[in-house]
Amino acid sequence: MERTSSIxxxxxxxxxxxxAIELSGRGxxxxxxxxxxxxxxxxxxWMAGGMLAPWCERAxxxxxxxxxxxxxxxxxxxxxxxxxxxxxxxxxxxxxxADLTRFAARTERHEWLDxxxxxxxxxxxxxxxxRALFFRDEAHLDPRAALAALAAELAARHxxxxxxxEVDGLADQKGMIVDxxxxxxxxxLPDLRGVxxxxxxxxxxxxxxxxxxxxLHPRIPLYIVPRGDGRxxxxxxxxxxxxxxxxxxxSAVELLNAAYTLHPAFGEAEIVExxxxxxxxxxxxxxxxxxxxxxxxxxxxxxxxxxxxPWLAREVADVVSAETGNADIPERRRA
Ligand SMILES: Cc1cc2nc3c(=O)[nH]c(=O)nc-3n(C[C@H](O)[C@H](O)[C@H](O)COP(=O)(O)OP(=O)(O)OC[C@H]3O[C@@H](n4cnc5c(N)ncnc54)[C@H](O)[C@@H]3O)c2cc1C
Numbered sequence: 001m002e003r004t005s006s007i008x009x010x011x012x013x014x015x016x017x018x019x020a021i022e023l024s025g026r027g028x029x030x031x032x033x034x035x036x037x038x039x040x041x042x043x044x045x046w047m048a049g050g051m052l053a054p055w056c057e058r059a060x061x062x063x064x065x066x067x068x069x070x071x072x073x074x075x076x077x078x079x080x081x082x083x084x085x086x087x088x089x090x091x092x093x094x095x096x097x098a099d100l101t102r103f104a105a106r107t108e109r110h111e112w113l114d115x116x117x118x119x120x121x122x123x124x125x126x127x128x129x130x131r132a133l134f135f136r137d138e139a140h141l142d143p144r145a146a147l148a149a150l151a152a153e154l155a156a157r158h159x160x161x162x163x164x165x166e167v168d169g170l171a172d173q174k175g176m177i178v179d180x181x182x183x184x185x186x187x188x189l190p191d192l193r194g195v196x197x198x199x200x201x202x203x204x205x206x207x208x209x210x211x212x213x214x215x216l217h218p219r220i221p222l223y224i225v226p227r228g229d230g231r232x233x234x235x236x237x238x239x240x241x242x243x244x245x246x247x248x249x250x251s252a253v254e255l256l257n258a259a260y261t262l263h264p265a266f267g268e269a270e271i272v273e274x275x276x277x278x279x280x281x282x283x284x285x286x287x288x289x290x291x292x293x294x295x296x297x298x299x300x301x302x303x304x305x306x307x308x309x310p311w312l313a314r315e316v317a318d319v320v321s322a323e324t325g326n327a328d329i330p331e332r333r334r335a
Contacts, residue, residue, distance in 0.1 A: 009178045013045040014305045016180035017150040018313035024157045034168035047277040049225045049235045050143040051212050068311040075310035083141045089190045090133040092216040099216040110135050124207045130318040141213050179293050179297045183280040194242040194278030198251045199235035204269035215258050223260035234259050247274040289315045302312040
């Protein structure tokens with residue numbers, strides 16, 4: 001049954017697409033407006049690694065991230081069949097072995113693997129690491145394919161995505177508005193900041209991996225996510241900077257060194273893409289849904305865009321459902 005309320009979602013990044021999925025699933029008439037010419041263009045979501053790793057993230061984040069993120073794994077399996085549920089692996093160079101023990105102490109839902117077990121899981125890493133942590137329940141996806149799958153699901157539900165539509169004044173829009181503009185929403189969310197992230201995509205046929213591998217590193221936690229077809233995403237830097245410039249030499253060296261440390265075969269890989277963007281983050285690095293009149297701001301996904309977008313989208317849909325049922329809506333909801 002379609003409800004009469006019409007809702008405009010501004011932004012076709014992962015926050016906007018997931019919100020539109022949840023809203024249309026609850027029977028609301030939804031449209032998405034995005035200023036870009038096509039899906040992903042100019043969206044931070046296009047640059048993401050696509051790790052769905054709530055328990056690994058516990059090493060550096062509040063436990064609420066794991067609590068909110070855990071149901072996302074099923075959400076993505078339902079909406080994107082390309083979600084790969086092979087777990088994730090954490091390794092450290094021999095000189096940083098103590099870091100692995102510290103990582104284990106700060107995280108949960110992992111098991112220790114010895115060299116033989118690592119080789120059984122990832123044959124191409126055979127003989128390279130003595131120990132690893134295996135997070136069996138984690139998953140990963142190709143963010144670009146996942147965004148396309150959400151857009152296709154919305155098209156099948158007759159939810160239009162109007163690309164090339166720049167929204168200047170939210171107040172000019174009719175009906176309820178869900179503002180999912182990412183960092184561009186800073187005009188109305190002054191405490192939103194950008195956290196710079198850089199990544200590199202390489203291609204090689206000389207190594208294959210079945211799951212993301214994190215390499216503990218004294219300065220940057222680095223990971224390599226297999227994207228299929230010989231492609232690997234190496235990411236990601238975390239820099240408290242809002243500079244919108246291309247990947248720096250220093251970051252490229254760090255990222256490529258990590259790949260080389262993981263396996264020397266990456267030394268012969270082709271560099272296919274270098275990318276940088278700014279993650280939208282609130283001061284506590286947790287996403288929030290804020291309501292101001294008829295506008296809901298859904299933002300602050302930080303480094304957990306794909307992990308926490310399903311949670312954020314459900315919050316949006318809960319607030320809109322409560323609104324249309326005239327329930328008492330809190331002015332501000334937070335993760
Ligand atoms: C290098 C890197 C690696 C990352 N790795 C991961 C990871 O492994 N896992 C993970 O979960 N997250 C990861 N992230 C974080 C994730 O990418 C972000 O949290 C997420 O993409 C934010 O999504 P969003 O929908 O809020 O914003 P965006 O994806 O930026 O979407 C905003 C959309 O709004 C549109 N828009 C903006 N202004 C207007 C306007 N005025 N009118 C109309 N449309 C407008 C834009 O065109 C855009 O499409 C990573 C980020 C980076 C940079």
